[in-house]
Amino acid sequence: MSNNTCRWGILGSAGIARKNWQSIRNSGNGTLVGVASRSIERAQSYIDECQSHVSYPEPPRAFGSYEEMVESPDIDALYIPLPTGLRKQWAIRAAQAGKHVLCEKPCGSDVAELEEILEACKEAGVQFMDGVMFMHSRRLDKIREILEDGDSIGRIRRINTLFSFCAPEEFLTGDIRMNSDLEPLGALGDLGWYNLRFTLWVMNYEMPKAVTGRLLNASGREDSPSLVPTEFSGELLFEGDISAGFYCSFLTEHQQLATISGTKGNLRLDDFVLPYFGNELAFTLNNAEFSQEVCDFHMKRFERRIAVEEYSDSHPTAQETNLFRNFGDLVIGGTPDPVWGDIALKTQKIMMACVESARLGGEPVQVL
Amino acid sequence: MSNNTCRWGILGSAGIARKNWQSIRNSGNGTLVGVASRSIERAQSYIDECQSHVSYPEPPRAFGSYEEMVESPDIDALYIPLPTGLRKQWAIRAAQAGKHVLCEKPCGSDVAELEEILEACKEAGVQFMDGVMFMHSRRLDKIREILEDGDSIGRIRRINTLFSFCAPEEFLTGDIRMNSDLEPLGALGDLGWYNLRFTLWVMNYEMPKAVTGRLLNASGREDSPSLVPTEFSGELLFEGDISAGFYCSFLTEHQQLATISGTKGNLRLDDFVLPYFGNELAFTLNNAEFSQEVCDFHMKRFERRIAVEEYSDSHPTAQETNLFRNFGDLVIGGTPDPVWGDIALKTQKIMMACVESARLGGEPVQVL
Numbered sequence: 001m002s003n004n005t006c007r008w009g010i011l012g013s014a015g016i017a018r019k020n021w022q023s024i025r026n027s028g029n030g031t032l033v034g035v036a037s038r039s040i041e042r043a044q045s046y047i048d049e050c051q052s053h054v055s056y057p058e059p060p061r062a063f064g065s066y067e068e069m070v071e072s073p074d075i076d077a078l079y080i081p082l083p084t085g086l087r088k089q090w091a092i093r094a095a096q097a098g099k100h101v102l103c104e105k106p107c108g109s110d111v112a113e114l115e116e117i118l119e120a121c122k123e124a125g126v127q128f129m130d131g132v133m134f135m136h137s138r139r140l141d142k143i144r145e146i147l148e149d150g151d152s153i154g155r156i157r158r159i160n161t162l163f164s165f166c167a168p169e170e171f172l173t174g175d176i177r178m179n180s181d182l183e184p185l186g187a188l189g190d191l192g193w194y195n196l197r198f199t200l201w202v203m204n205y206e207m208p209k210a211v212t213g214r215l216l217n218a219s220g221r222e223d224s225p226s227l228v229p230t231e232f233s234g235e236l237l238f239e240g241d242i243s244a245g246f247y248c249s250f251l252t253e254h255q256q257l258a259t260i261s262g263t264k265g266n267l268r269l270d271d272f273v274l275p276y277f278g279n280e281l282a283f284t285l286n287n288a289e290f291s292q293e294v295c296d297f298h299m300k301r302f303e304r305r306i307a308v309e310e311y312s313d314s315h316p317t318a319q320e321t322n323l324f325r326n327f328g329d330l331v332i333g334g335t336p337d338p339v340w341g342d343i344a345l346k347t348q349k350i351m352m353a354c355v356e357s358a359r360l361g362g363e364p365v366q367v368l
Numbered sequence: 369m370s371n372n373t374c375r376w377g378i379l380g381s382a383g384i385a386r387k388n389w390q391s392i393r394n395s396g397n398g399t400l401v402g403v404a405s406r407s408i409e410r411a412q413s414y415i416d417e418c419q420s421h422v423s424y425p426e427p428p429r430a431f432g433s434y435e436e437m438v439e440s441p442d443i444d445a446l447y448i449p450l451p452t453g454l455r456k457q458w459a460i461r462a463a464q465a466g467k468h469v470l471c472e473k474p475c476g477s478d479v480a481e482l483e484e485i486l487e488a489c490k491e492a493g494v495q496f497m498d499g500v501m502f503m504h505s506r507r508l509d510k511i512r513e514i515l516e517d518g519d520s521i522g523r524i525r526r527i528n529t530l531f532s533f534c535a536p537e538e539f540l541t542g543d544i545r546m547n548s549d550l551e552p553l554g555a556l557g558d559l560g561w562y563n564l565r566f567t568l569w570v571m572n573y574e575m576p577k578a579v580t581g582r583l584l585n586a587s588g589r590e591d592s593p594s595l596v597p598t599e600f601s602g603e604l605l606f607e608g609d610i611s612a613g614f615y616c617s618f619l620t621e622h623q624q625l626a627t628i629s630g631t632k633g634n635l636r637l638d639d640f641v642l643p644y645f646g647n648e649l650a651f652t653l654n655n656a657e658f659s660q661e662v663c664d665f666h667m668k669r670f671e672r673r674i675a676v677e678e679y680s681d682s683h684p685t686a687q688e689t690n691l692f693r694n695f696g697d698l699v700i701g702g703t704p705d706p707v708w709g710d711i712a713l714k715t716q717k718i719m720m721a722c723v724e725s726a727r728l729g730g731e732p733v734q735v736l
Binding site for chain 1: 418530532605623630631643644662663664669
């Protein structure tokens with residue numbers, strides 16, 4: 001760190017990382033030192049392309065190897081969008097080199113991998129966080145306020161999430177997410193991580209007693225050792241008969257629907273992961289009223305739309321910006337917050353229990 | 369039948385039947401001859417109350433026993449809102465007496481019961497239909513048009529339905545739906561019937577290969593021989609990896625959400641069972657667009673609201689009115705249409721397979 005600025009490196013030149021090029025610039029407490037790829041030309045062309053779109057006063061440097069970036073003394077924190085199959089190795093090396101770790105999801109291929117990463121971060125005294133952007137949206141604060149007001153939703157009974165996109169044929173046959181060595185959890189890891197995290201957030205990180213999972217579809221790239229989940233559904237069962245259903249898929253067109261239903265009403269978002277572009281983030285609160293007057297039965301809509309300001313010219317993707325700002329604050333503060341690792345580990349544990357349930361034909365599996 | 373009018377009797381004075389008092393009057397091809405209760409006073413006070421609200425030119429007669437109504441020569445069709453535990457007996461007696469049968473749901477306590485009812489109707493040459501009102505909404509025609517246009521939704525991949533209301537304490541401890549002799553299927557029979565029927569309708573009555581079910585909560589009135597399902601979730605698995613999740617509950621406040629998701633978009637209704645009161649019935653069609661320009665990732669909302677005219681002063685509850693008109697047309701036409709019995713039987717078979725899956729701890733059960 002220098003002058004209260006978190007100095008970032010992007011470890012890998014995955015397409016998803018482009019989104020965060022400007023998030024770091026907009027964060028207010030960070031700067032981007034460089035981008036690493038296994039080829040310096042690739043890193044440079046990535047930088048040139050992004051720089052021409054959103055420029056840093058001092059252009060980030062190209063690193064021709066991951067090692068070089070991990071060892072670089074002028075970098076404080078690494079954003080690691082590498083494939084899951086490569087992530088553990090580099091996250092641990094980064095931590096051991098004293099770098100703070102912002103890790104894309106799913107953090108590990110299994111629970112043990114993530115535990116190893118977290119142990120390495122703990123030992124090195126560096127911050128760990130996963131890249132779930134919606135966790136940093138101000139909309140969540142407003143939703144929590146509603147969930148806790150006692151009247152709008154009442155006691156929570158059911159959470160339901162649907163998150164999907166319809167991958168083109170070239171994705172299903174060529175994308176790295178379709179190789180089981182690189183992304184063994186497929187759509188469950190890539191999309192289901194958000195379903196599970198949102199559910200956990202709603203439940204204030206209470207763990208489910210048991211989960212069920214169902215592999216609805218799997219497929220794989222020609223070079224894939226085994227099939228990769230492309231569509232998955234499951235259910236989380238909490239104390240007090242609270243339950244949560246989820247569905248994620250690479251085969252169904254864009255949807256990101258979340259419903260939180262309680263004893264007094266329900267709350268709905270149709271863009272819970274990647275918000276629709278605009279000047280605000282909204283959700284609806286629904287408290288339908290049923291009335292009967294002798295023979296007249298009326299169901300009356302009572303819907304309120306609640307919004308928070310979000311987008312602006314200087315914060316075109318505010319939740320991502322907040323993610324990098326929040327991470328930077330922790331780095332600058334000097335005391336890692338273990339809660340982010342705990343939340344990621346809970347997410348991973350639930351996910352792996354869902355996978356185990358699917359393997360067993362859908363029977364309930366306890367989350368240990 | 370006389371003068372192309374279907375002459376109705378209401379067998380039982382359940383609260384739900386009040387809704388249909390005016391549906392018969394508004395149907396245009398029917399009239400209400402009488403209401404039967406086990407006490408003639410109760411039948412008369414029911415009639416007086418409804419008649420003061422929505423009056424028939426000639427007031428319906430009170431029948432002091434179900435037998436009397438079943439044998440009455442001036443009645444063509446019976447609407448049977450009796451509890452499920454009593455329904456088979458009276459539906460069969462009605463059919464044997466030559467009465468057409470409009471039966472509330474769930475039609476039977478199990479598949480065999482409904483098969484017996486349908487056999488009796490077939491032998492007697494009378495019409496059978498269950499009382500699922502939304503099947504008669506003109507909104508469904510519009511939804512079918514969208515589902516089949518090839519572009520709006522594409523190929524269907526996932527159907528999701530949530531239907532619930534939050535029953536007051538006196539319901540859970542006192543309502544007949546909380547006695548397992550009368551309503552052994554509880555919330556699954558009362559609400560889940562709609563979830564399953566809507567799913568079947570979307571799938572053009574194709575049967576699922578297998579289903580799973582989970583009993584999330586059960587409770588019972590003091591006099592109930594066993595517990596009654598109060599909350600239930602399940603999943604239907606169709607050919608081609610098409611799947612449908614559903615949730616129904618007496619413990620979660622009003623919601624009636626249906627989502628049909630395909631390879632090109634999704635369609636949503638938030639009042640799929642009992643439409644919100646108003647002059648039209650609507651649904652939304654969602655085709656979000658994702659775009660990336662170098663570092664800018666935008667999810668753009670593209671939502672269309674599609675509505676059909678529904679309510680008017682003379683048709684305050686149009687789908688119910690349509691139900692009675694359509695049934696009356698079949699009675700007047702003189703040739704029973706077996707498709708309505710087939711659809712009810714499919715619904716019952718899927719429901720019982722869900723119950724069986726729940727009994728087995730959630731494992732997939734084939735639908736026979």
